[in-house]
Amino acid sequence: MIRVIVRRLLQLVPTLFGLSVLLFFWLHSLPGGPVEAMLGERATPAKRALLTRALGYDQPIWVQYGKFVQRLVTGDLGVSTRTGDRVVDVLGRAFPATVELTAFAMGFAVVLGIPLGYLAARHRGRLLDQLVGVGTLVGVAVPVFFLGYLLKDTLTQRLHWFPPSGRLSTGLDTIHATGFFVLDGLLNADPGASVDALWHLILPGLTLGVIPLAVLTRITRASVLDVLNEEYIRTAEAKGLRNSTIRRRHILRNALLPVVTSTGLLTGSLLAGAVLTEKVYNWGGLGSLISDSITGSRDYPVLQAIIMLAALVFVVINLVVDLCYAVIDPRVRLP
Amino acid sequence: MSRWRAALRRLSGNPSAVVGAVIVGGFLLVALFAGVLAPHSPYREYLISEVRLGESQIPGPRSGFPLGADERGRDLLSRLIYGSRQTLFVGVVATLIGLVAGVALGAVAAGGRSGSAGRAGPRGWVDVVVMRIVDVALSLPGLLLAISLAALVGHASQWTVIGAVAATNVPVFARLLRGCALAQLEREHVLAARALGVKQRWIVLRHVLPHALSPVLAQATLTLATAILDAAALSFLGLGDPDPARAEWGLMLGDGQRFFEIRPELAYYPALAIIVVALGFMLLGEAMREAIDPRNR
Numbered sequence: 001m002i003r004v005i006v007r008r009l010l011q012l013v014p015t016l017f018g019l020s021v022l023l024f025f026w027l028h029s030l031p032g033g034p035v036e037a038m039l040g041e042r043a044t045p046a047k048r049a050l051l052t053r054a055l056g057y058d059q060p061i062w063v064q065y066g067k068f069v070q071r072l073v074t075g076d077l078g079v080s081t082r083t084g085d086r087v088v089d090v091l092g093r094a095f096p097a098t099v100e101l102t103a104f105a106m107g108f109a110v111v112l113g114i115p116l117g118y119l120a121a122r123h124r125g126r127l128l129d130q131l132v133g134v135g136t137l138v139g140v141a142v143p144v145f146f147l148g149y150l151l152k153d154t155l156t157q158r159l160h161w162f163p164p165s166g167r168l169s170t171g172l173d174t175i176h177a178t179g180f181f182v183l184d185g186l187l188n189a190d191p192g193a194s195v196d197a198l199w200h201l202i203l204p205g206l207t208l209g210v211i212p213l214a215v216l217t218r219i220t221r222a223s224v225l226d227v228l229n230e231e232y233i234r235t236a237e238a239k240g241l242r243n244s245t246i247r248r249r250h251i252l253r254n255a256l257l258p259v260v261t262s263t264g265l266l267t268g269s270l271l272a273g274a275v276l277t278e279k280v281y282n283w284g285g286l287g288s289l290i291s292d293s294i295t296g297s298r299d300y301p302v303l304q305a306i307i308m309l310a311a312l313v314f315v316v317i318n319l320v321v322d323l324c325y326a327v328i329d330p331r332v333r334l335p
Numbered sequence: 336m337s338r339w340r341a342a343l344r345r346l347s348g349n350p351s352a353v354v355g356a357v358i359v360g361g362f363l364l365v366a367l368f369a370g371v372l373a374p375h376s377p378y379r380e381y382l383i384s385e386v387r388l389g390e391s392q393i394p395g396p397r398s399g400f401p402l403g404a405d406e407r408g409r410d411l412l413s414r415l416i417y418g419s420r421q422t423l424f425v426g427v428v429a430t431l432i433g434l435v436a437g438v439a440l441g442a443v444a445a446g447g448r449s450g451s452a453g454r455a456g457p458r459g460w461v462d463v464v465v466m467r468i469v470d471v472a473l474s475l476p477g478l479l480l481a482i483s484l485a486a487l488v489g490h491a492s493q494w495t496v497i498g499a500v501a502a503t504n505v506p507v508f509a510r511l512l513r514g515c516a517l518a519q520l521e522r523e524h525v526l527a528a529r530a531l532g533v534k535q536r537w538i539v540l541r542h543v544l545p546h547a548l549s550p551v552l553a554q555a556t557l558t559l560a561t562a563i564l565d566a567a568a569l570s571f572l573g574l575g576d577p578d579p580a581r582a583e584w585g586l587m588l589g590d591g592q593r594f595f596e597i598r599p600e601l602a603y604y605p606a607l608a609i610i611v612v613a614l615g616f617m618l619l620g621e622a623m624r625e626a627i628d629p630r631n632r
Binding site for chain 1: 468474475476478479482486487567568572573574585592599606609610
């Protein structure tokens with residue numbers, strides 16, 4: 001197992017290396033190069049020359065790329081051109097926020113999606129199944145940001161059920177040791193702060209969770225239907241096993257295999273939805289960071305770092321999914 | 336061609352396919368005849384004198400303007416009707432570019448990998464290179480890749496949106512077609528062609544592509560839906576067409592949200608249009624997938 005993990009981790013290296021090459025040369029192929037992109041078109045030549053020298057852009061391109069990779073590996077991601085903060089610090093603040101939001105959204109999708117999909121499959125063709133079918137299609141077709149505004153407008157602006165935006169009410173500024181606000185509240189023995197953070201999580205979490213909910217429900221339904229057609233279910237019934245035993249041991253256990261895969265893949269892809277959701281709710285995670293970095297002049301160091309981070313997270317999640325799959329299903333052999 | 340006819344028959348017996356086809360057909364007709372259907376120009380600011388944003392006043396529905404006006408006093412209904420054109424254009428062009436480039440890459444990769452009698456082809460390295468690039472592109476979730484590409488270009492325009500959305504679709508199509516093509520290359524009719532001395536390029540073009548295309552076409556129909564949704568998301572993030580006069584649903588939705596508290600209809604109508612059209616393409620695409628391979632039900 002360890003050998004497999006190591007080999008698969010090594011296989012990620014060329015992918016990430018390729019991405020770094022593409023990113024680097026993409027930035028350098030922009031009209032005016034990265035300096036103009038950072039300073040804007042109206043910067044004075046003196047200013048330009050200064051930044052060009054400071055960033056080492058007057059050196060040959062392969063030297064620049066070498067330095068770029070060197071800095072990347074040592075964790076020096078440069079300085080945000082918008083705020084002047086170190087990119088590592090900016091990412092460190094934003095990353096837990098997005099993880100917390102994604103975890104909540106995914107939890108919501110899994111907890112609701114699997115039972116819904118199972119029920120739809122067991123009631124195939126009946127009203128419940130049809131409602132679930134239409135609902136899951138609409139769930140995927142609704143633009144995430146529109147759903148966000150809709151929920152925000154009705155449930156907070158009109159009904160005042162939820163806080164409008166942000167991660168914590170003002171005045172509740174406690175020490176954030178982990179950056180996961182729900183956890184921090186518990187660590188500080190301040191359950192009120194945890195509840196408040198959870199309260200802030202609900203609407204953005206639901207907004208972000210709708211697409212994975214719809215996808216998971218569909219996949220669970222299809223997968224359960226496949227299993228129901230298997231011979232071993234008929235055998236189990238013929239043996240006179242109790243229904244609950246068949247459901248647990250025979251149907252769910254087999255049907256959940258593809259669901260596990262999709263859960264992992266969806267978690268990785270939620271980062272895209274997070275960009276939209278976080279902008280609507282002013283969440284302050286990686287998604288907000290992306291949308292802040294592209295309004296007005298582009299903040300390339302931050303963008304570059306987020307893209308690399310997102311790719312790293314995405315490929316690692318995919319790797320974990322593969323490994324989990326092998327653990328759950330002994331038939332799967334990892335290449 | 337009877338395979339296609341059978342698929343078509345299965346398609347017409349499927350209610351969700353019919354609903355999808357009706358929606359897509361209606362959308363196409365509206366886009367085509369926008370000039371006839373729209374009561375007014377989508378650009379002229381008819382009711383601008385009645386717009387007072389400070390007093391949160393945007394003209395509502397009235398005779399001649401059944402849906403009212405937008406924040407610049409332009410007729411909302413006409414803008415919605417004309418918007419279908421722009422939305423269709425962005426969706427179709429982005430999907431087409433992704434499809435053609437992806438299919439070409441996938442076919443080259445598959446053709447390079449598979450040589451005669453199951454041995455690795457002479458240009459196996461092409462397959463390796465293409466698939467590595469595909470892996471890199473797929474190391475980011477689709478919409479995030481589109482956002483990154485559009486953001487890294489620096490300046491926003493309609494073509495950055497199209498290019499970004501198209502580029503995210505290329506690896507998806509390439510991988511799908513390569514898989515189908517490799518499966519086809521193992522089939523007996525390919526072996527027969529090979530035995531007759533047909534060149535690899537001709538085998539891929541004539542004997543493999545036509546059989547490997549149908550899943551790709553179903554995927555393309557689904558991609559149209561995501562392309563429209565992704566383009567709307569890019570517009571919302573400010574990466575879309577900077578021309579505020581252009582009528583496009585994603586743009587209208589993004590703009591409309593700024594006036595959500597004054598007149599939410601400005602966001603509701605374009606959102607509804609996007610949802611319905613995306614649904615139509617999804618229903619049709621899913622049904623096509625089922626019809627091609629009845630096991631996918």
